[in-house]
Amino acid sequence: MPTRRVRAERARNMTVVYAVMVSIMILILIQFLLLMVALEDFLGGHRVILWAAAAGSGFCFIGSCWLIRYVLGRRAA
């Protein structure tokens, strides 16, 4: 039977994993919004905000990578 301390630690880890999961989902949602805006810009032949949308999407991806690294790092520790 796990002790109360171990169970508390497990619960805390789970909370972190859930928080990261939700954060990444929000970042993906932002990325999809940026993709839609970029697609509309591209199809309209305007091509003014393609770079900005790609940069925003890149930042979201870097954020996702940092979050997953944080979770995997916690697991290893």
Added chain:
Amino acid sequence: MDQKPAWKDDFPISWVDDHFVTRREFTKSLVLVSCAAFCANGALVAMGALEKARGAEKPEPRKIGSVHDVPVGGSRVFEFPGPGEPCLLVRLDADRFVAFAQKCTHLGCPVLYRKESRQLHCPCHEGFFNAEDGKVIAGPPPRPLPRVELERKGDELWATAFRK
């Protein structure tokens, strides 16, 4: 009592053998989705840059047909400056021809000529352009249609360039 139930032969799945996705694995797959969205955005940037580079080149003049090919009030699709880039030639009067890129400036749907109202109509989102100059009359298109410069050589019509 120890006999194996019949349903176990029909559905031989055990909890142990079943594929189990942990929360961490699911989170990792979310990162892959994020990577895919970023790649899609990057692909749009690359395609935009490619088309911009292609558009910077001066197009070769191209014969698009004879004046007798299009009746007064009629229209005809041709490709300019290259294949896969449709344009619309409209004969407004006996001696007046105009041509525009056929892609709507909203989302790229092909526009059609409406003789009765002398307008170019995009059926996708109800965009309307003036057939005289390509300016937006109504609907969501943000900019006028790019106009094609025409040159008449006897009975032949030539597309020479895009007017910005």
